[in-house]
Each structure stands twice: as structure tokens, then as C-alpha cells.
Amino acid sequence: ATVFGGGAEAARELELMEEYLLLADVGPVATAKILAAAAENRRTVGLLPAVRNELLRLLSFNVRDDKKVKIFAGVNGTGKTTTVGKLAHFFRQQGKNVFVIGADTFRAAADQQLEEWCRRTNTPVFAGKPGSDPASVVFDGLHSNLARTADYVLCDTAGRLHVNKNLMQELAKLVRVAGKACPDQIDVFLTLDAGTGQNALAQVDMFSQWVQPTGLVLTKLDGTAKGGIAVALAQKFSIPIRYVGLGEGPDDLVPFSPEAYVDALLP
Amino acid sequence: GLSQRLQEILGKLRGRGRLSQADVQAAMREIKLALLEADVNYKVVKDFVAGLQEKCLGAEILTSLTPGQQVIKIVRDELTALLGGAASALAEADRGGAVYMLVGLQGAGKTTTAVKLAKRLQAKGKKPLVVSLDTHRPAAREQLAIVAEAAGIACHRPQGEEPLALARQAVDFFAQSDYDVLFLDTAGRMHLDDALMEELEAVKALVKPTEILLVLDAMTGQDAVNVAEGFSRRGLADSIVLTKLDSDTRGGAALSVRAVTGKPIKFVGVGEKSAQLEVFHPERMASQILG
Numbered sequence: 149a150t151v152f153g154g155g156a157e158a159a160r161e162l163e164l165m166e167e168y169l170l171l172a173d174v175g176p177v178a179t180a181k182i183l184a185a186a187a188e189n190r191r192t193v194g195l196l197p198a199v200r201n202e203l204l205r206l207l208s209f210n211v212r213d214d215k216k217v218k219i220f221a222g223v224n225g226t227g228k229t230t231t232v233g234k235l236a237h238f239f240r241q242q243g244k245n246v247f248v249i250g251a252d253t254f255r256a257a258a259d260q261q262l263e264e265w266c267r268r269t270n271t272p273v274f275a276g277k278p279g280s281d282p283a284s285v286v287f288d289g290l291h292s293n294l295a296r297t298a299d300y301v302l303c304d305t306a307g308r309l310h311v312n313k314n315l316m317q318e319l320a321k322l323v324r325v326a327g328k329a330c331p332d333q334i335d336v337f338l339t340l341d342a343g344t345g346q347n348a349l350a351q352v353d354m355f356s357q358w359v360q361p362t363g364l365v366l367t368k369l370d371g372t373a374k375g376g377i378a379v380a381l382a383q384k385f386s387i388p389i390r391y392v393g394l395g396e397g398p399d400d401l402v403p404f405s406p407e408a409y410v411d412a413l414l415p
Numbered sequence: 416g417l418s419q420r421l422q423e424i425l426g427k428l429r430g431r432g433r434l435s436q437a438d439v440q441a442a443m444r445e446i447k448l449a450l451l452e453a454d455v456n457y458k459v460v461k462d463f464v465a466g467l468q469e470k471c472l473g474a475e476i477l478t479s480l481t482p483g484q485q486v487i488k489i490v491r492d493e494l495t496a497l498l499g500g501a502a503s504a505l506a507e508a509d510r511g512g513a514v515y516m517l518v519g520l521q522g523a524g525k526t527t528t529a530v531k532l533a534k535r536l537q538a539k540g541k542k543p544l545v546v547s548l549d550t551h552r553p554a555a556r557e558q559l560a561i562v563a564e565a566a567g568i569a570c571h572r573p574q575g576e577e578p579l580a581l582a583r584q585a586v587d588f589f590a591q592s593d594y595d596v597l598f599l600d601t602a603g604r605m606h607l608d609d610a611l612m613e614e615l616e617a618v619k620a621l622v623k624p625t626e627i628l629l630v631l632d633a634m635t636g637q638d639a640v641n642v643a644e645g646f647s648r649r650g651l652a653d654s655i656v657l658t659k660l661d662s663d664t665r666g667g668a669a670l671s672v673r674a675v676t677g678k679p680i681k682f683v684g685v686g687e688k689s690a691q692l693e694v695f696h697p698e699r700m701a702s703q704i705l706g
């Protein structure tokens with residue numbers, strides 16, 4: 149009966165699916181749009197497959213380039229430093245030359261945290277002195293020989309709230325300086341905690357007003373949070389999700405797979 | 416925001432008598448949407464709106480208010496009542512020094528909050544000491560030492576790599592000292608991780624804390640109830656600290672956590688500096704959630 153779209157059973161099925169998506173942090177706006185889109189195909193394939201198809205459609209990003217310099221930015225505590233450490237390891241395992249720049253000159257022991265990660269993963273690192281200007285650290289780092297000869301340069305930055313104008317200006321300047329040093333070679337990746345709610349939309353919106361994010365990293369997807377905010381983000385912005393964090397160890401980072409993500413998200 | 420939406424659907428006539436059934440249903444739909452957008456947990460929203468519906472159906476609209484204003488007032492009062500009603504001071508120790516543990520997910524703000532709380536107590540004449548039990552995160556103990564020093568707070572650094580051994584040394588040192596408050600910073604962990612949750616239970620059994628504070632990021636979404644319940648049902652959350660409320664997050668996690676665990680939200684973090692900790696104000700939180 150549900151396949152033919154009518155009746156109480158179909159309504160109940162829809163209601164359960166709506167609840168499921170809402171509990172996963174897809175949010176009311178994106179959930180409504182997805183269910184509306186799925187309604188079209190529901191009669192032929194059933195509700196769950198229709199929703200699955202719509203999610204896969206939304207999350208299949210067209211990743212055009214893989215830039216040499218990757219700057220990691222995002223709100224405090226979302227996993228930037230750890231992601232830099234893991235990604236350095238990931239690329240090193242592929243036999244790539246990696247250089248890390250620590251441009252978080254604000255947070256206590258940020259340099260030590262990053263240096264420890266790079267020691268464990270055998271990655272050369274230039275951590276800026278606490279208190280120094282982050283853009284200058286990036287400038288110096290990118291003009292070094294290690295940066296020139298690297299396949300990838302990963303740059304950590306200090307956590308910042310998207311509503312803090314001074315810190316957003318600082319980030320914009322840092323990205324500009326990087327762009328001057330390495331024209332057309334810059335990726336800006338925003339880290340987002342998978343447990344974040346609808347505020348992630350404001351975060352991506354505001355970061356996009358100051359810099360041009362070219363990728364998202366969804367961290368801490370190893371918890372009970374489903375990271376459904378990624379769906380809402382895909383609905384509203386077209387920034388590809390590039391990597392997913394699945395834990396605190398060096399191997400706990402994987403390239404984003406729409407199928408894996410959707411399979412884990414849906415019942 | 417919600418106020419405006421309610422004004423639009425319920426009309427602008429003041430003192431219109433009682434809210435009609437249709438009015439209330441329309442209002443409940445808007446409120447449900449607003450609360451979901453604010454990250455209040457879906458199940459908490461359903462219960463809250465059901466209770467609210469009762470209150471609104473019986474309500475007499477005050478002559479000075481429009482129906483929309485009347486509904487907003489009821490919602491705000493209900494939210495405030497749910498969020499508040501608890502003392503926001505830290506629990507006092509029965510005798511001897513007080514020991515507080517900070518626990519929570521990775522990156523929530525525990526280390527920063529430990530020093531903030533210590534600074535707050537120092538200003539009230541206490542002699543606080545902070546100790547990190549985090550042997551997992553690279554440079555975690557250095558981080559606490561640096562933040563504590565910058566804030567003028569004493570930080571003890573026992574030797575070793577086992578959290579339980581560090582905890583034992585911390586309480587022994589504390590007992591022998593003339594510090595009167597001890598804050599124990601712990602490593603971030605998922606409530607899903609049984610081994611790490613048991614580790615925390617072992618620390619609790621050893622140090623017998625006066626209070627365990629669950630530190631939670633205010634931008635947490637639907638998962639906030641799972642986190643809070645995960646810690647609370649193991650006796651690992653006596654009260655809550657919400658961090659990063661200096662962001663524009665609506666903070667619906669506050670309502671979810673309070674509704675599901677009943678634990679009081681005592682403090683909120685409003686910045687990265689050690690002075691940026693405030694006492695939790697339920698009415699302010701209610702306004703923030705309603706947007």
C-alpha cells in the first residue's frame with residue numbers, strides 16, 4: 149500500500165522518515181526538501197530507496213582540483229590540528245612529500261601539539277612561535293625550501309568563531325598571503341564537528357564571506373552523532389566534503405565516500 | 416524570528432479573549448520549527464510543544480498583548496522554567512578540600528574551562544589547584560600548565576602516563592597542600608567508548624569528587640541528549656557547563672540536556688580568555704533559543 153503513495157500507512161512511513169532525518173541533524177529545512185524530492189520517486193522505488201537516491205545525488209560532489217597547499221580553518225575544537233596530523237600521515241603513506249606549517253600562534257601549546265603529531269608521523273614541520281603573526285608564519289613557511297619541494301603543504305590555523313570579525317580578517321589575510329606565495333595552488337578546508345547542529349550552516353556561510361572554502365572535513369564521525377548537517381550543507385552550498393575523521397589516531401581519516409556516509413546515515 | 420512569525424499568523428488585534436484551537440495549532444507548528452532550527456532535540460520538542468499546547472489552549476490573552484505576544488510570553492516562561500530553577504554555585508565539600516572533575520567529548524572546552532572555574536573561585540578567596548589527567552592528547556598537560564600560569568592559577572604536574580596513577584598523586588598532593596579546591600582536567604572521550612568511560616568511573620571511585628561537570632559545546636545538535644545521557648547514567652555528570660556561547664548558535668542543546676537529564680546548567684563559556692565564564696541565566700538562554 150505504501151508504494152502507491154496513499155493512506156495512513158504511507159503517511160506514517162513518511163513521518164518516521166522525517167523523524168529519522170531530523171534526529172540525524174539534517175534539520176527541518178533540508179529534511180522537508182529531501183522528502184519533497186523523494187516523493188516524486190517514492191511510488192516506483194519506495195520511500196527509503198528514494199531518500200537514499202536523493203541523498204546520494206546531493207552528496208556526489210564534483211571535485212575538480214587537488215591543490216598543493218591546504219589551509220585548515222574552522223571553529224574552535226573542531227579537529228584542525230589533529231586532521232593536519234592525520235592527513236600528513238595519509239599522504240606520506242602514499243609516498244608523497246609533505247610539509248606542515250603551524251600557523252596557530254595563539255592557542256596554548258598548539259605548536260607542541262602539532263610538533264608531536266609530526267614527530268609521530270615523521271613529517272617535517274615549521275611551527276610558528278606563539279605570539280607571532282600567523283600570516284607571516286605562512287609567508288615564511290611557503291617560501292622555505294621544504295615547502296617548495298613538497299607535494300603537499302598542510303597549514304594549521306587557530307580556531308576561531310565565524311562571528312569574530314577580527315579573527316575572520318586575520319584568516320582572510322593569511323589566505324591572501326598564501327595565495328600570493330603560491331598562486332592557484334590553495335585549498336581552504338573547513339573543519340566541522342559531526343556533532344554540530346544547524347549552526348554549521350552559519351559557520352559555512354560566514355567563513356565563505358571571508359575566504360573561499362574549497363572543501364569541508366567532517367570530524368568526529370566515530371561518535372553517536374550522524375553528521376546529518378553535511379546533508380543540509382550540501383543542500384545549501386556546493387562545497388565538497390573531502391575527508392571524514394573517524395577517531396584520534398593517525399589512520400582515522402578517510403576520503404569522503406557518499407555511499408559509505410549515506411549507508412551509515414540511513415536506517 | 417519566531418515573534419514576528421507568530422504576530423503574522425495570529426493577527427494584530429490586542430486583547431482578543433482566548434486563543435482559538437486553530438490559532439494554537441498554527442502557533443505550535445511555528446514553535447516546533449523554531450525549536451528544531453535551534454537544535455532542540457526532536458523528542459524534547461514534541462514533549463515541550465505538547466505541554467505548551469495545553470497552556471496555550473487555556474490561556475486568556477491579556478488586554479495589553481496581541482495573541483502572538485501572548486504565545487511568545489507563554490513559550491518564554493515555559494522555557495525559562497525548564498532551563499532554570501537550580502543554584503549555579505559549585506557544590507561545597509562536606510569537609511576538607513573540594514575536588515571537581517571536568518569531563519566531556521573531545522574539543523568541548525574542558526581544559527580551558529578548568530582554568531576559568533579556578534580563576535572564578537580564586538576571586539572568591541579560594542586557593543585552587545588544577546591538575547591534568549590527560550595522557551592521551553599531545554601536549555595536553557603543557558596546554559593546561561600554560562593556560563593556568565597565564566591566569567595566575569597553580570598547576571601541579573605529577574609524573575606518569577596512567578590517568579589513575581596521576582589522579583592518585585593529584586589527590587595525595589592536594590591533601591598535603593594548603594590548596595582548598597582541586598580541578599581535575601580529563602581527556603576528551605566519546606560516551607560510546609566503554610573502556611574510556613570505565614576509566615572515568617575508576618577515577619571517580621578513587622578521588623570521590625565533590626562534583627563532576629560535563630562540559631558541552633553549545634553548538635551541539637540532536638546528539639546532545641545522547642552525550643548527556645551517556646555520561647549522566649554512569650554517574651559522570653552532576654552539572655553542565657555550556658561552552659562557546661559567544662558564537663551565534665541558538666543553543667537548543669541546553670534545553671535538550673536539561674529536559675533529559677534534569678542536571679543543572681551552571682556556567683557558560685563566552686570566550687577563550689580565562690575571565691570569559693559566566694553564570695548560566697535561564698531567561699537569557701530562553702531568548703537565545705527562540706532566536
Ligand SMILES: Nc1nc2c(ncn2[C@@H]2O[C@H](COP(=O)(O)OP(=O)(O)OP(=O)(O)O)[C@@H](O)[C@H]2O)c(=O)[nH]1
Nearest residue numbers: 224225226227228229230307368393394395521522
Ligand atoms: N573521536 C575523535 N576525536 C577527534 C577527531 N578529530 C579530532 N579529535 C579530537 O578532538 C579534540 C580537538 O582536536 P584539535 O585537533 O585540537 O582541534 P582544533 O580544531 O585544532 O582545536 P583548536 O586549535 O583549539 O581550535 C582532540 O582531543 C582530538 O583528538 C575525530 O575524528 N574523532
Ligand SMILES: Nc1nc2c(ncn2[C@@H]2O[C@H](COP(=O)(O)OP(=O)(O)OP(=O)(O)O)[C@@H](O)[C@H]2O)c(=O)[nH]1
Nearest residue numbers: 224225521522523524525526527603659684685686
Ligand atoms: N570562543 C570560545 N572558544 C572556547 C570556549 N571554550 C573553549 N574554547 C576554545 O575551544 C578549543 C578547545 O578547548 P579545550 O579547552 O582545548 O577543549 P578540551 O575539551 O579540553 O579538548 P580535548 O582535551 O581535546 O578534549 C580551544 O581553542 C579553546 O580556546 C568558549 O567559551 N568560547
Ligand SMILES: [Mg+2]
Nearest residue numbers: 228229252258
Ligand atoms: Mg588546533
Ligand SMILES: [Mg+2]
Nearest residue numbers: 525526555603
Ligand atoms: Mg583538554
